[in-house]
Amino acid sequence: MLNPPQRAARKIKNLLPITTIWWREIIRFYRQRSRLFSAIAQPLVFWLLIGSGLSASFQPAGAADGPDYIEYFYPGIVVLVLLFTSIFATISVVNDRREGFLQAVLVAPVPRWRIVFAQALGGTTLALLQGLLLLIFTPMIGIRFGVTSLLLSLGVMTLLAFGLTNLGLLIAWRMDSTQGFHAIMNLLLIPIWLLSGAFFPSTGVPGWLAWAMKFNPLTYGLAAFRHSLYLDTTAKAFGEGPPWNLSLLITGLFCVLTYVGAILTASAQTN
Template sequence: MTTDVVRVSVPRASGSHNLRAVKVVLHRELLRFVNDRTRMVSSLIQPVLWLFVMGTGLGSLVRASIPGIDFRTFMYPGMISMTVITTAMFSAGSIVWDREFGFLREMLVAPVSRSAIVVGKCLGGAVVASAQGVIILALAGLVGVPYSPALLLTLLAEMFLAAFTITAFGVMLSARMRNMQSFFGVMQMAIMPMIFLSGAMFPLANLPSWLHVLTTVNPLTYAVDPMRQAVFGHIAVPPQVDAMLNPGVTWFGHKLPIIAELGLVAAIGAVLLGVAIAQFRRSE
């Protein structure tokens, strides 16, 4: 009696398989976001409170020194960034949740490149964070920012770039974490300093040398500043107020152009994406 041996072959990963994997992971992130109404609302509460409560309170203190502009207009780009970074990090954190429930292992054993899974995750997080940021964009008129199509499209593009970089950072952090408690602890430790040292809530002009250094080495600074320059480019502001609130980022006394700041954010995002992919290739 002979026993027939059935050969089982697993298809090799190909470009089309990897592209489909990116689409599937991206689609899953969108579905998860749309179906989680609590997350959508909760991630908006903090930036809205900062913008309308803290911004109004601080504005009453500095109104005499910044004539012709609402302080909330200054804070507006920073609140966009706060919304984007929070949503992007939560999207990246879902990897830890997937690992706890075993879904991540099923994705990793699929006949697709692990890099496709990471790219899909980063793109999904960027799209979700940008969609959340659109809600803040809709509030522009309430803080003196015009509804200019050119401005809104510029802010949207800059939001997406920042969201992709932050999601890649979050994916890199979550690659080796085993529980959500650890991730949330690290996330809070990373998010708050990045937000406070980005110039989101205070001008970058005339800072003490030690604080100037910290804002300069903070990657989020180079995402917030282009948004602020885009906003200030579409409103009428006295020159002395513009110099005070919108000085730009300087290296050794020289102001960085916007394209250099955006290029730096893109480069950091590419490096973080590469590190995240390397982490996943060594995990599980």
């Protein structure tokens, strides 16, 4: 049996690798400031251009008492920022594990689940920070935060960022080249976002599309985020979305499954 100080020492020894890998992700990001700009500027430009452009001519289906398109589009843009940041944070894994810092991490006596957890935590932190920056725009579109809605929104954002980072890790640990990663991103990740209700609601879309949206985990993540954003604001109709509790449940499940998937992939790729 270990005495308390020994147990404390072991705990620190187990935590150190996690904090150090996490901290490295943060420092790297801070020192490559162009990343910060690109991950946030692109969605912002999308939002302002597409949002303003479509506001004039389109009314989201099923939204009778009319949120502007720019307002409808906003939660989707926050999720896009989370998606971009998480994905860019994980793309470094592709090169890093074959010709970089990760090689040394992989031969160190650190279990794979701790490595993946630390990486996911790093991506989540970065995504969350950038998502927070975007919350500045909420007053502009008439969202008012109370304590509950703010905390809940942050909670949902954390879940989404963690799930998306793990999804990114799951792909990155499998890839041999960053080109492959970009291909997956265009073929899989962007469509997942497009079909999550970020761009248009599922009400009134053709049947096959409605089904695709129903099976898309991000649909539920986005719905949960919308719900939490508008908790303290007079609700506007955004068309029929999945119910609040189901959305939260599926988002949580998405986090767990992607995390387990990322661990399994990382373990299978090394030893």
